[in-house]
Amino acid sequence: MRTFFLYIIYKIFWNFFFKIIIGVRYIGDKKLIKHQQFVMVANHNSHADGVTLMTSVPVDRLAITYPVAAEDYFGKSKLSAFLSWFLINLLLIPRKRDEKNPKRDPIFIMDSYLKNGKSLIFFPEGSRGKAGKIQVFKKGLGHLMKENMNIPIIPVYLEGIGRVLPKGNKIMLPSITKIYFGNPIFLENESVEEIVEKAENAVHYLKNRCDSNNSSKLRD
Amino acid sequence: MNKLIENINISGEIQIVIFIILAILVFSSIVLGIWGLFSKSKMLVELKTRTKSWWIMCTLFITATIISNVITYVCIGFLSFAALREFYSVIKLRKSDRAGMLWCYLAIPVQYYLAYRGWYELFIVFIPVFMFVWIPFILVLQGETKMIMSSMAGLPTSLMLCVFGLSHMAYLISLPEIDGFSAGGKGLLLFLIFITQINDVMQFIWGKIIGKHKILPKISPNKTWGGFIGGLISSVFIGYLMSFLTPLNDWQVIVVSFFIAGVGFVGDVVVSAIKRDMGVKDMGQAIPGHGGVLDRIDSLALTTPIFFHLVYFFAY
Numbered sequence: 001m002r003t004f005f006l007y008i009i010y011k012i013f014w015n016f017f018f019k020i021i022i023g024v025r026y027i028g029d030k031k032l033i034k035h036q037q038f039v040m041v042a043n044h045n046s047h048a049d050g051v052t053l054m055t056s057v058p059v060d061r062l063a064i065t066y067p068v069a070a071e072d073y074f075g076k077s078k079l080s081a082f083l084s085w086f087l088i089n090l091l092l093i094p095r096k097r098d099e100k101n102p103k104r105d106p107i108f109i110m111d112s113y114l115k116n117g118k119s120l121i122f123f124p125e126g127s128r129g130k131a132g133k134i135q136v137f138k139k140g141l142g143h144l145m146k147e148n149m150n151i152p153i154i155p156v157y158l159e160g161i162g163r164v165l166p167k168g169n170k171i172m173l174p175s176i177t178k179i180y181f182g183n184p185i186f187l188e189n190e191s192v193e194e195i196v197e198k199a200e201n202a203v204h205y206l207k208n209r210c211d212s213n214n215s216s217k218l219r220d
Numbered sequence: 221m222n223k224l225i226e227n228i229n230i231s232g233e234i235q236i237v238i239f240i241i242l243a244i245l246v247f248s249s250i251v252l253g254i255w256g257l258f259s260k261s262k263m264l265v266e267l268k269t270r271t272k273s274w275w276i277m278c279t280l281f282i283t284a285t286i287i288s289n290v291i292t293y294v295c296i297g298f299l300s301f302a303a304l305r306e307f308y309s310v311i312k313l314r315k316s317d318r319a320g321m322l323w324c325y326l327a328i329p330v331q332y333y334l335a336y337r338g339w340y341e342l343f344i345v346f347i348p349v350f351m352f353v354w355i356p357f358i359l360v361l362q363g364e365t366k367m368i369m370s371s372m373a374g375l376p377t378s379l380m381l382c383v384f385g386l387s388h389m390a391y392l393i394s395l396p397e398i399d400g401f402s403a404g405g406k407g408l409l410l411f412l413i414f415i416t417q418i419n420d421v422m423q424f425i426w427g428k429i430i431g432k433h434k435i436l437p438k439i440s441p442n443k444t445w446g447g448f449i450g451g452l453i454s455s456v457f458i459g460y461l462m463s464f465l466t467p468l469n470d471w472q473v474i475v476v477s478f479f480i481a482g483v484g485f486v487g488d489v490v491v492s493a494i495k496r497d498m499g500v501k502d503m504g505q506a507i508p509g510h511g512g513v514l515d516r517i518d519s520l521a522l523t524t525p526i527f528f529h530l531v532y533f534f535a536y
Contacts, residue, residue, distance in 0.1 A: 023302075023309070025505065160309060163308075163309065166315060166318075169315075169318060171318070171322060173308075173318055173321055173322060173325070174301075174305045174308075175305065175308060176305060176306060176504055
């Protein structure tokens with residue numbers, strides 16, 4: 001039922017909205033389809049990041065893929081928390097770690113989702129950064145993946161979404177947005193720091209590819 | 221099949237041109253295919269992707285024009301929207317310009333509705349007069365004056381380039397009928413797009429054959445005097461042959477084709493100059509081999525209003 005509902009709402013509304021109106025282009029999204037479960041790691045520029053990335057997920061996996069967001073913005077009221085789950089399938093987590101109370105601990109919540117076979121879309125920068133600049137990745141990603149070494153990380157770089165819905169704005173405006181998908185990272189025995197570093201390097205690599213694509217040699 | 225075409229009701233002249241377009245596409249695909257047997261140069265690969273995109277664009281355009289008038293208006297309106305979106309994705313604007321951008325987007329449906337209803341007096345002044353007042357006022361209301369001059373210039377220019385110019389294509393279909401001229405507005409639309417695009421192709425081909433002296437080396441390294449003049453002469457010649465699509469007499473068609481070819485070149489270099497300033501190669505990647513939507517229709521954006529008003533002056 002949930003799969004069907006998300007299928008309808010994404011097929012009819014979100015995909016149309018983001019592809020036709022906003023102008024989202026996908027570069028290399030075929031890599032997703034091969035993996036039943038994944039953790040997508042992306043840079044964070046805008047509140048629209050999560051739903052934009054969800055439009056690239058194959059429809060049969062929409063209901064088991066959750067973009068992770070901090071509850072201090074989307075969970076302001078009960079209604080907005082409900083709608084962001086109902087319409088987008090957002091997973092709301094608290095910002096601060098809480099070791100004593102596992103139910104309020106972000107890493108524990110995400111870990112239990114992954115253990116149940118769900119996929120996550122994750123923004124390791126923590127908060128929205130300036131367009132074109134990737135902030136330092138937080139350690140949370142490492143702690144989470146350390147417990148789930150069998151799940152591949154898919155690095156993603158979002159370009160231009162900051163112009164669609166920048167910080168401090170409420171209205172979305174159309175602007176060409178490109179989503180670069182990188183090769184999946186398979187973990188073996190890395191430490192927490194190494195996992196974070198690997199993911200960070202992969203996203204930086206995609207950013208460089210994107211930048212060089214934009215300014216390669218001039219044509220007529 | 222005959223019955224289908226009768227139902228859709230396209231005049232004999234337009235059928236001829238659609239046939240010519242398909243013939244050109246088939247011919248160039250065959251030539252490129254045979255050429256491909258002997259060489260594998262980089263240019264050939266690009267020409268092939270370009271031809272493939274031409275096939276898609278021509279099919280879309282022809283189906284959009286023959287199915288129904290409303291679809292034609294919506295399609296040209298969407299073309300404006302896609303061009304404007306590309307323009308805003310490339311040029312540098314301030315955060316406080318977003319309100320102005322929103323109003324520019326909202327101007328598109330209004331302008332095309334005016335074209336659809338055929339309210340000429342409003343259609344012709346809505347962007348150059350009303351929006352020209354409204355957009356700077358909206359920018360002023362944001363209370364941010366730093367660099368406001370460039371935004372006040374950039375936003376109305378983007379509207380003129382992407383919306384006002386292109387919307388004249390839609391208005392061509394709304395023009396009243398003239399006795400003894402059966403091709404109608406769609407014939408004029410086809411003539412305009414055909415001559416503008418064939419002029420682009422001819423400039424490219426003549427430039428490759430006899431192009432030596434660069435015309436504007438700092439802006440467009442591939443544009444040559446040979447290509448420009450060769451393209452101009454062949455466009456005027458082709459325009460003369462296609463005059464059955466227009467209600468004009470011989471010398472009027474020659475003048476109009478001459479203007480389309482010349483202004484097409486202007487549109488091309490104007491958009492190129494903007495790209496150079498912003499440090500990008502193309503406006504986007506929407507059309508493989510061509511770049512973005514705006515890269516393809518840069519010449520159309522300026523030829524359309526010039527063509528429209530010349531024809532309006534001569535024939536209406």
